[in-house]
């Protein structure tokens with residue numbers, strides 16, 4: 169799995185919507201790729217913050233999509249030196 173694929177699956181990964189096979193591939197990538205690990209951490213923190221603010225349903229769908237757009241762009245503009 170490469171970084172772009174990981175990012176495109178990240179939302180489903182966090183929601184446990186991936187197949188066992190894809191989850192294993194995502195975990196494997198996250199274990200070896202520092203960039204994606206940071207993105208995952210940031211995303212989880214953002215989602216946690218929303219939940220702490222009393223929005224029990226987590227991120228509103230539109231905000232959710234915008235967040236992942238931002239993450240994908242941030243990752244795309246980064247040097248990929250740490251990525252396999």
Ligand SMILES: [Zn+2]
Pocket residue numbers: 170171174197201202203204251252
């Ligand atoms: Zn990566």
